Amino acid sequence: MTAVSSLSGPTDLPFQRPMSDVRSLRDRLRTDVTDQLGARLRADGNAERPPLGPLQRRQLAEAVLRDSIESIAQKRLQAGLELFDADVEQRAVAEVLAELFGAGRLDPLLADTSIENINVNGAEHVFVKHADGTREVLPPIVDSDQDLVHLIRTLAARSGIEERRFDNASPVVNFALPSGERISAVMTVTARPSVSIRRHRLRRVNLAELRENGTLGRGMESFLTAVVRARKNVLVTGGTSVGKTTLLRALASAIPAHERLITIEDVFELGLDQDPAHPDVVALQAREPNLEGVGAITLSDLVWQSLRMQPDRVIVGEVRGPEVIPLTNAMSMGNDGSMGTLHASSSAGAFTKLGAYAVQGPERLTLEATNLLVASALHFVVHLELSPDRRHRVVSSVREVVDADGRQIISNEVWRPGPDLQAAPAAPLRSRTLDDLLAAGFDPELVDRYRE
Incomplete structure (x- = not known):
C-alpha cells in the first residue's frame, strides 16, 4: 500500500x-x-x-x-x-x-498560464482558448457527466464566503475559485452539463504593463493615469472577454494607497482586497436567495449599502441592471473617481445600455431623467476591442461625457480607433477637464508625438 x-x-x-x-x-x-x-x-x-x-x-x-x-x-x-x-x-x-x-483534473489546465478560457460540454468535450487566440481540443477531465456535476458541485460548495448550490433545484451556478477563475455551469436545462471557465491571467496589473503588452500606448497610459488621479468617474466598456476586468484592475492601480475602496461584484473577481497596494478595501458580493426564495442581496442593495461605509471610491465589477441608478448617484454624491464595467459594442452604445438598465429599477426613471443623471455623474467611457487579428486587446475609444439633451447624451470621442483599432487622439478635451488632467500629471506631449 x-x-x-x-x-x-x-x-x-x-x-x-x-x-x-x-x-x-x-x-x-x-x-x-x-x-x-x-x-x-x-x-x-x-x-x-x-x-x-x-x-x-x-x-x-x-x-x-x-x-x-x-x-x-x-x-x-x-x-x-x-x-x-x-x-x-x-x-x-x-x-x-x-x-x-483542488479542482480535480482541472488543476493542470488552471496551472497552464497560456490558457485563457476552458469550455466543457459533457464529459468528453473539452475546448480551450489560449491567450494568443489559438484554440485546442483536449482529453476529458472527468469520466462521466455525473463526475462533471460532482466536480462543479464540490467547487461551488466551498467557493467564496457563501455556498453556491448546483443541483436540480439550482441548475445554474456562477462562482469564483480562490485563485480567481470564474466558473459558470448549467445542468438539466441542457441535454448534458456544460461548464465555462474564464481565467484572469493578470491578477495584479498596472497601466504600464498593459502598455508593454500592446493594449494601449504611452499617451493613453499617461491620459488614463491622470483620469484616475483627477478622480474622474469612469465606465469601462467592451464585448465579452475583451479584458474589461483587467483594465479595471489596472486603473485601480493608479489609486493612491490611502484611499478607502468598496468593490461590489456578482462574483468575486477583482481581488483588490487581496492586493497589498490597497490596504483599505472592503469587497462585497451579491447573494442568491435561499431555497425559500428569500435572503437575496442584489448589486443595487450593495451599492446603496456602500454609501454608508465611508468610501472614497465605489467600484462595481459589472453594471448589468438597475444598480446603474445607485452607482451614478454615488458618483455624483462626492464619491468621485468611482468606476465600473459594462457590456457594450461601442463607447457610444454604452449610453443606450445605461438607459435600458435604469428603466428596470424600482424608480422607473424615464430616458430623459436617466440621461441627466448619467451626464451629471459620468466623466469618461473607455472602450476595449479585440485587435483585427483577434489576438490582442486594445483600448480603441474614449468618450468624454459633456451633457444631456433630452433623449441624447452629448459626448466627445477624444480618442477614436486608428487603423489597427488602437485609440488615436481625436476631439479635444474640454478646457476644464484638460486643466484637471494636467494638474494630475497628464503629459500632452506624448499625445502630440502620436499625432506627429
Missing part, C-alpha cells in the same frame, strides 16, 4: 493502468472521506467547537484515506479478490485529494 503523504499529483502518474479500477476505488474513497468529513463538521458544529482549518481538513482526509485503503484491501483478501495495484491506489487517492482540495 502507498502512503498518502508521498503522493504526487495525478498528472505525474503513469497512464497505463486499468481506468475502471481507478474509478471504482476513487468513488469508494470519495464516499468514505466526504462522509467522515461531513460527520466531523456536524459534530464540531453541535459541540460549538471551532471549525477545522484547511491543513487540519487535509490531514483528516489523508488519515481517512489511509484507513479506507487498508480496510478495502483486507475485505478483498477475505473475499479472495485480487488487490489493487499500488499505482491504482495512488491514482485514486490523488484524484480524491485533488477534488477535495
Whole structure:
C-alpha cells in the first residue's frame, strides 16, 4: 500500500493502468472521506467547537484515506479478490485529494498560464482558448457527466464566503475559485452539463504593463493615469472577454494607497482586497436567495449599502441592471473617481445600455431623467476591442461625457480607433477637464508625438 503523504499529483502518474479500477476505488474513497468529513463538521458544529482549518481538513482526509485503503484491501483478501495495484491506489487517492482540495483534473489546465478560457460540454468535450487566440481540443477531465456535476458541485460548495448550490433545484451556478477563475455551469436545462471557465491571467496589473503588452500606448497610459488621479468617474466598456476586468484592475492601480475602496461584484473577481497596494478595501458580493426564495442581496442593495461605509471610491465589477441608478448617484454624491464595467459594442452604445438598465429599477426613471443623471455623474467611457487579428486587446475609444439633451447624451470621442483599432487622439478635451488632467500629471506631449 502507498502512503498518502508521498503522493504526487495525478498528472505525474503513469497512464497505463486499468481506468475502471481507478474509478471504482476513487468513488469508494470519495464516499468514505466526504462522509467522515461531513460527520466531523456536524459534530464540531453541535459541540460549538471551532471549525477545522484547511491543513487540519487535509490531514483528516489523508488519515481517512489511509484507513479506507487498508480496510478495502483486507475485505478483498477475505473475499479472495485480487488487490489493487499500488499505482491504482495512488491514482485514486490523488484524484480524491485533488477534488477535495483542488479542482480535480482541472488543476493542470488552471496551472497552464497560456490558457485563457476552458469550455466543457459533457464529459468528453473539452475546448480551450489560449491567450494568443489559438484554440485546442483536449482529453476529458472527468469520466462521466455525473463526475462533471460532482466536480462543479464540490467547487461551488466551498467557493467564496457563501455556498453556491448546483443541483436540480439550482441548475445554474456562477462562482469564483480562490485563485480567481470564474466558473459558470448549467445542468438539466441542457441535454448534458456544460461548464465555462474564464481565467484572469493578470491578477495584479498596472497601466504600464498593459502598455508593454500592446493594449494601449504611452499617451493613453499617461491620459488614463491622470483620469484616475483627477478622480474622474469612469465606465469601462467592451464585448465579452475583451479584458474589461483587467483594465479595471489596472486603473485601480493608479489609486493612491490611502484611499478607502468598496468593490461590489456578482462574483468575486477583482481581488483588490487581496492586493497589498490597497490596504483599505472592503469587497462585497451579491447573494442568491435561499431555497425559500428569500435572503437575496442584489448589486443595487450593495451599492446603496456602500454609501454608508465611508468610501472614497465605489467600484462595481459589472453594471448589468438597475444598480446603474445607485452607482451614478454615488458618483455624483462626492464619491468621485468611482468606476465600473459594462457590456457594450461601442463607447457610444454604452449610453443606450445605461438607459435600458435604469428603466428596470424600482424608480422607473424615464430616458430623459436617466440621461441627466448619467451626464451629471459620468466623466469618461473607455472602450476595449479585440485587435483585427483577434489576438490582442486594445483600448480603441474614449468618450468624454459633456451633457444631456433630452433623449441624447452629448459626448466627445477624444480618442477614436486608428487603423489597427488602437485609440488615436481625436476631439479635444474640454478646457476644464484638460486643466484637471494636467494638474494630475497628464503629459500632452506624448499625445502630440502620436499625432506627429
